[in-house]
Amino acid sequence: MQPVKLCAFLVTIDLLIKSEGWELTNISTPIIEFKNVGLSYGDDEVLKNIDLELEAGKFYTLLGPSGSGKTTILNLISGQLTVTHGDILFEGNIINDVPVEKRHMNTVFQDYGLFPNMTVFENVAFGPSIKGMSKKDIKTKVTEMLTLVKLNQYADREITELSGGQRQRVAIARALANDPEVLLLDEPLSALDYKLRKEMQYELREIQQRLGITFVFVTHDQEEALAMSDWIFVMNDGVIQQNGSPEDIYDEPINHFVADFIGESNILDGIMKTDYLVHFTGKDFENVDAGMRPNERVEIVLRPEDLDLTTIENGKLIVTIADQSFRGDYYEITAIDDDGNEWQVQATNKSKIDARVGLTFDPEDIHIMRFNESENDFDARLESYEGEEDAEK
Numbered sequence: 001m002q003p004v005k006l007c008a009f010l011v012t013i014d015l016l017i018k019s020e021g022w023e024l025t026n027i028s029t030p031i032i033e034f035k036n037v038g039l040s041y042g043d044d045e046v047l048k049n050i051d052l053e054l055e056a057g058k059f060y061t062l063l064g065p066s067g068s069g070k071t072t073i074l075n076l077i078s079g080q081l082t083v084t085h086g087d088i089l090f091e092g093n094i095i096n097d098v099p100v101e102k103r104h105m106n107t108v109f110q111d112y113g114l115f116p117n118m119t120v121f122e123n124v125a126f127g128p129s130i131k132g133m134s135k136k137d138i139k140t141k142v143t144e145m146l147t148l149v150k151l152n153q154y155a156d157r158e159i160t161e162l163s164g165g166q167r168q169r170v171a172i173a174r175a176l177a178n179d180p181e182v183l184l185l186d187e188p189l190s191a192l193d194y195k196l197r198k199e200m201q202y203e204l205r206e207i208q209q210r211l212g213i214t215f216v217f218v219t220h221d222q223e224e225a226l227a228m229s230d231w232i233f234v235m236n237d238g239v240i241q242q243n244g245s246p247e248d249i250y251d252e253p254i255n256h257f258v259a260d261f262i263g264e265s266n267i268l269d270g271i272m273k274t275d276y277l278v279h280f281t282g283k284d285f286e287n288v289d290a291g292m293r294p295n296e297r298v299e300i301v302l303r304p305e306d307l308d309l310t311t312i313e314n315g316k317l318i319v320t321i322a323d324q325s326f327r328g329d330y331y332e333i334t335a336i337d338d339d340g341n342e343w344q345v346q347a348t349n350k351s352k353i354d355a356r357v358g359l360t361f362d363p364e365d366i367h368i369m370r371f372n373e374s375e376n377d378f379d380a381r382l383e384s385y386e387g388e389e390d391a392e393k
C-alpha cells in the first residue's frame with residue numbers, strides 16, 4: 001500500500017474505533033487486576049482498597065514486612081480467600097467466585113508441600129495424571145519439567161533423599177507441570193542457605209523468562225526482590241506503598257517507609273527552599289529536583305554508597321567517625337555530623353575511630369520525598385527554620 005493510502009486507512013480505522021466505541025481489550029488487558037479490593041477479618045481490615053494490574057509474562061514481586069498482606073494478596077489471586085469488597089479479574093473477567101481448581105494458577109509454598117512418600121517423578125506427575133493425561137504424555141511432561149529444574153537424574157529418588165534446594169526445585173517442577181498461566185510463589189527460597197538461595201534466585205528468573213509465564217513472588221527480602229523482579233509492589237499495613245521497577249523503587253522511593261525498607265538509607269528532614277536548592281543539617285545544598293512549593297517541607301534520602309569521606313576542606317559536612325565494620329568489599333561506617341545526625345557511609349578505605357573528616361555527595365544523589373504530615377506540623381517547622389535563618393543574619 002502507498003504511504004498516503006496507508007495513512008487514510010489508519011485514520012478510517014481510528015475513526016471507526018472511536019465512533020463505534022470499540023475497545024481493543026485483547027491488546028492490553030492485564031492478566032490479573034485488582035479493583036478496589038479489601039479484605040477484613042471481623043473489624044480487622046488487613047487489605048485496604050488495593051488496585052493493581054499485572055501484565056502477562058512478567059515477574060512481579062510483593063515485598064513487605066511480616067503481616068503487611070502479601071500472602072493475603074496471593075491467596076486472593078489463587079482463590080484460597082474471597083474478597084470482602086472489590087473485584088479480582090483474570091484476563092478481563094471477574095473471578096471473585098471462581099473456585100481454586102478452575103483458576104489457571106499454581107502455588108509454590110515455603111515448605112514445598114511435596115508428598116514425602118512419593119518419588120520425584122511421582123510428585124511431578126501428580127497434576128498431569130489427575131488431569132487424565134496419557135502415560136506417554138505424562139512421561140514427556142515430567143522429563144521436560146525435571147530437565148527445566150536440572151533434576152532429570154533424580155526422577156527415582158524419594159523426596160526424603162533430597163536436599164532443601166532439590167526439594168524446592170521439585171516443588172517448582174510439580175507446579176509448572178500443570179501448565180499454569182500464573183505461578184504464585186510464597187517465600188519459596190526462605191528455607192535455603194545464602195549461597196543456594198542466590199543460585200535459586202537466578203534459576204527461577206531464568207525459568208520464568210524461558211517459559212514466559214507470569215510469576216507473582218512473595219518475599220520480605222528487598223535484595224531478592226530487586227534482583228529478580230520486573231516490577232515490585234512494596235506493601236505495608238495492608239496498603240501498596242509504591243510500585244515500580246526495581247530501579248524506580250530503589251532510586252526514587254516515594255515515602256519514608258519505602259526509603260527505609262529498601263536498602264540502607266540516611267533519611268533527614270529538610271526544606272526545599274526553591275527549585276534546585278534544598279536545606280538540611282543547617283545548610284543549603286544544590287540538588288536536581290524542582291516543582292515543589294517554596295519552602296515545602298521534605299525528607300531527604302542519601303544512600304550510603306553515594307557518600308564519600310574526604311578531607312575536611314573538601315567536605316560538604318564535617319563528621320566524626322563513630323563506628324565501622326568490615327563487610328568484605330567495603331567498610332560500613334557510622335559517622336556523626338555537628339548537628340548530631342547519624343550517617344551510614346560505605347567506604348573503600350578503613351577509617352580511624354574519632355577522626356574528624358569531610359563528608360561529600362553529588363547533587364544528583366540527594367533524593368527528595370514529599371513529607372506526609374499535617375499543615376500544623378509544617379507551619380511549626382517552617383517557623384523554626386525561619387528563626388534559624390534570622391539568627392544566621
Ligand SMILES: Nc1ncnc2c1ncn2[C@@H]1O[C@H](COP(=O)(O)OP(=O)(O)OP(=O)(O)O)[C@@H](O)[C@H]1O
Nearest residue numbers: 041044046064065066067068069070071072073220
Ligand atoms: N485467618 C486470619 N484471621 C485473622 N487475621 C489474619 C488471618 N490470616 C492473616 N491474618 C492477618 O492478616 C494480616 C496480613 O497477613 P499476611 O499473611 O497476608 O501477611 P504477610 O505480609 O504475608 O506476612 P508474612 O511475611 O509474615 O507471611 C496479618 O496482620 C495477619 O495477622
